[in-house]
Amino acid sequence: DIVMTQTPLSSPVTLGQPASISCRSSQSLVYSDGNTYLSWLQQRPGQPPRLLLYKISNRMSGVPDRFSGSGAGTDFTLEISRVEAEDVGIYYCMQATQFPWTFGQGTKVEIK
Amino acid sequence: QVQLQESGPGLVKPSETLSLTCTVSGGSINTFYWSWIRQSPGKGLEWIAYIHSSGSTNYNPSLKSRVTISIDTSKNHFSLRLTSVTAADTAVYYCATGYSGTFGFWGQGILVTVSS
Numbered sequence: 001d002i003v004m005t006q007t008p009l010s011s012p013v014t015l016g017q018p019a020s021i022s023c024r025s026s027q028s029l030v031y032s033d034g035n036t037y038l039s040w041l042q043q044r045p046g047q048p049p050r051l052l053l054y055k056i057s058n059r060m061s062g063v064p065d066r067f068s069g070s071g072a073g074t075d076f077t078l079e080i081s082r083v084e085a086e087d088v089g090i091y092y093c094m095q096a097t098q099f100p101w102t103f104g105q106g107t108k109v110e111i112k
Numbered sequence: 113q114v115q116l117q118e119s120g121p122g123l124v125k126p127s128e129t130l131s132l133t134c135t136v137s138g139g140s141i142n143t144f145y146w147s148w149i150r151q152s153p154g155k156g157l158e159w160i161a162y163i164h165s166s167g168s169t170n171y172n173p174s175l176k177s178r179v180t181i182s183i184d185t186s187k188n189h190f191s192l193r194l195t196s197v198t199a200a201d202t203a204v205y206y207c208a209t210g211y212s213g214t215f216g217f218w219g220q221g222i223l224v225t226v227s228s
Contacts, residue, residue, distance in 0.1 A: 037213045039214050092157060094157075099172075100159055100174070104156075106156060
């Protein structure tokens with residue numbers, strides 16, 4: 001299985017300041033079709049996960065542009081340019097390049 | 113907008129079978145691959161299996177021997193069966209779907225507790 005490792009596990013952030021989450025995979029996530037099936041999901045308290053970004057950097061409809069994704073191969077980053085109160089929650093990376101699809105352990109974003 | 117809703121018992125006895133159904137609305141079940149995912153405090157998010165309306169399936173090897181996923185296109189729902197459950201199977205179970213290995217649509221989740 002591909003292991004997804006996120007850092008940090010907890011990220012206290014001041015409102016209006018940036019936040020960055022790293023996700024590293026144990027194998028390259030480049031699929032044979034040339035795509036990299038790396039997604040980022042947000043889970044607010046008491047809610048199911050919500051897809052924010054797919055294929056590294058593509059934002060889902062309705063996702064604010066303060067969320068951005070980057071990376072390649074085995075190293076990926078989710079950045080929030082200016083954290084807002086509604087961004088509190090747990091963020092997960094997920095790979096769908098190789099079965100079984102796997103998730104990172106999650107990074108908790110909270111306000112200082 | 114595709115909507116999903118999980119249903120089934122919230123309490124299952126050890127060694128028995130967990131059975132859940134996900135009802136799809138707002139879209140055709142003949143589109144997408146339909147997955148079950150679970151979330152437990154000890155193991156985080158775990159993808160269990162998917163199924164397509166064609167009957168094509170894929171299972172997580174860690175659960176494959178105990179899991180069956182099925183689909184009923186006439187009823188617009190798909191189902192999960194997990195046999196021989198233990199306390200380790202206690203989790204919130206989600207059904208989810210989306211394009212190309214993504215999960216853009218999720219149900220609200222159903223908490224299933226394994227306990228006698």
